[in-house]
Amino acid sequence: MRDIVERGLKEDLHPFGDLSATLLPEGAEAIAKFQVRDSGKLAGTACAAETFRQVDEAIDMVWLASEGDSVEPGTVIATVEGSLESILIAERTALNLLCHLSGIATRVSKFVDAAAGGCRVWDTRKTLPGMRSLQKAAVRAGGGLNHRGNLADWIMLKDNHLMGMSITEGVERARDRWPGRTVHVECDRQEQVLEGLAAGADALLLDNMSPDEIRECVALVDAHAPRGQGSRRPLVEASGGIALDTIAAYAQTGVDLVSSSSFIMSATVLDIGLDIETR
Numbered sequence: 001m002r003d004i005v006e007r008g009l010k011e012d013l014h015p016f017g018d019l020s021a022t023l024l025p026e027g028a029e030a031i032a033k034f035q036v037r038d039s040g041k042l043a044g045t046a047c048a049a050e051t052f053r054q055v056d057e058a059i060d061m062v063w064l065a066s067e068g069d070s071v072e073p074g075t076v077i078a079t080v081e082g083s084l085e086s087i088l089i090a091e092r093t094a095l096n097l098l099c100h101l102s103g104i105a106t107r108v109s110k111f112v113d114a115a116a117g118g119c120r121v122w123d124t125r126k127t128l129p130g131m132r133s134l135q136k137a138a139v140r141a142g143g144g145l146n147h148r149g150n151l152a153d154w155i156m157l158k159d160n161h162l163m164g165m166s167i168t169e170g171v172e173r174a175r176d177r178w179p180g181r182t183v184h185v186e187c188d189r190q191e192q193v194l195e196g197l198a199a200g201a202d203a204l205l206l207d208n209m210s211p212d213e214i215r216e217c218v219a220l221v222d223a224h225a226p227r228g229q230g231s232r233r234p235l236v237e238a239s240g241g242i243a244l245d246t247i248a249a250y251a252q253t254g255v256d257l258v259s260s261s262s263f264i265m266s267a268t269v270l271d272i273g274l275d276i277e278t279r
Contacts, residue, residue, distance in 0.1 A: 001134060005050045008093040021085040030084040030278045032091075034098070036075045037271040041109045043067060043141035044101030047134065048078070051094040056086035068105070068141040077272070084278060091274050101138040102270035108142030108263045111247055118251030119258050122147045124239075126261035135264050147259055154182035159207075167192060171199035184237075193217045197224045201234055205259075208240035211249040218254035 012018075034048070045067050052059045065077040080087055111121050122145040127135045136146045148154050155178060157170040165173070167185055174183045184203040185196040196204050197220070204221065206214050218236055225233035238250050239259040250258050 001047055001050055002054075004130065004134060005047060005054055005093065005097070008096070009051065009054060009090075012093060013089070018085070018089045021088050024085050024088075028084040028278060029082060030087055030276050031079060031081040032087050032274050032276040033076045034078040034080075035273055035275055036071045036077060037073055037273055039072050040070075040102055040106035040270040041142050042069045042071050042077060042102050042270075043105035043138040044098040044134070045078075047097040047101065048094040051097070052080055052086070052090045055090040056083055058082055059086055059090070068143075070109075084276070087274075087276060091276075095272060095274060097134070099269040099272050100267075101134060101141075102272065103267040104135055104138035104264055105142035106270050107267040108139050108144040110244055111258075111260065111263065112143040114244055114247045115251040115258065116248065118248070119238075119255050120145055121247070121258050121260070121263070122237075123263050124259055124261045125150070126265050128264075139263055142263075144263060145257070148184075154184060156184040156186070156205075158186045158205075159188065162186075167195045167201070168199045171196070171201055175200075187217070190217060190220065193220050197221065197234065200232075203235040203237060205237045205239055206255070209238070211246075211253050214238050214250065214253040214255060222254070 042065055045063060049061055052061050059080055059082040061078060061080045063078045065071060065075065071077060108121065115121055123136060123139045124147055132149065136149065139146060148156065155174045157167065161170060171183050171185065174181065182202045184205060185201040186205040186207050187193045187196055188207045193204060206217050221233065221236055227233065235257065236255045237257045237259055238253065238255045242250055242258055242260050247258055
């Protein structure tokens with residue numbers, strides 16, 4: 001986070017600083033309010049605070065709302081007080097991060113609400129390069145969960161990996177080379193689900209299937225490892241083309257999790273403004 005904020009400020013200030021702010025009266029001070037202009041979930045509060053800290057540690061920032069809070073239009077979520085020049089320098093970087101991350105949290109919360117407790121929702125690795133940790137934190141603020149953070153977290157055998165080996169071979173090699181690591185297998189048809197079950201995969205990703213197809217695959221999993229009987233049952237995930245208007249149907253198929261890249265890649269910003277008053 002500190003690195004992202006530092007790069008954001010450098011992008012705005014290199015090489016000569018804020019030329020407009022140099023025209024302000026010397027010693028001018030102000031108080032400013034972060035005000036929400038739309039309904040949503042709040043995320044990125046630490047990023048906004050870090051922005052003002054890096055610009056001017058003398059700025060006094062007070063939060064009136066917390067990460068993950070639901071907010072309505074007109075809600076004042078924070079105030080900052082101090083040097084007008086410093087507030088203006090920090091304003092855009094702080095708002096860019098706050099609005100973007102709150103937009104992600106807001107979209108995730110809509111998916112969580114639509115799933116209505118039928119399953120949990122988690123993200124993917126489709127994030128902006130360099131922004132993953134912040135974007136995944138925003139997913140959590142919206143009530144979602146995080147899929148693997150990077151390629152080193154666990155083993156995921158997707159269709160492109162399986163072009164050169166079978167599911168059985170892939171799981172066996174993973175167990176031999178990386179014992180103790182989660183082995184996640186992508187399946188796009190029932191035969192692959194059965195092979196993944198027989199191979200002992202820890203998780204099955206049911207990709208681009210209809211709710212009816214997924215329900216049939218879940219029945220295969222339950223027959224192999226009945227719920228609540230102490231048997232080793234893999235985690236079952238649905239993914240691929242799942243939208244806000246279809247997640248409810250997928251949530252009722254018996255899957256444990258639904259994933260979607262749209263939580264992050266299709267999120268729109270939450271409109272938040274900074275209203276400044278000089279003193």
